Amino acid sequence: MGTWDIGPFDNDTAADFAGDLDEAAVEKRESMIRGVLGRAADRAGFLDAPDAERAVAAAALVVAQHPDGEPVCANYGPSEPLPEFPADLRTLAIDALDQVVCELSELAELWGDAENGPKWRQDITRLRDVLDPPTPPQDEAFFDI
Known part of the structure; x- marks a missing residue:
């Protein structure tokens, strides 16, 4: 089937990753997510689409535990409970x-040519902004000397 929508788990690779998380022992799940995020974050060269798809899914799981985050798709995301993630996973997800x-990034290249590419990029930006909110513009400050 491949990819059916823009969501973090709306592709075969991410759905399979969710299944792998469900099958793993609870104490292994954080390290699996850390590994996926680390492989993507530390990439010096080309990031292939499957690694990128898993990274987006893992980042969405980190975002889901943030106070401003949203839950992941119940249909394709993990169904088993995840441990509470340490704060450093947020930086790694960013x-x-x-x-x-x-x-x-092969995934960015593929979505760049797709009709829903701009929506996909907005969704990635939304995930990132939960973890690292943009700084609102500041009015110019005037100081009396």
């Missing part, structure tokens, strides 16, 4: 998402 949308 770095991974940055790699997913960079010039050296």
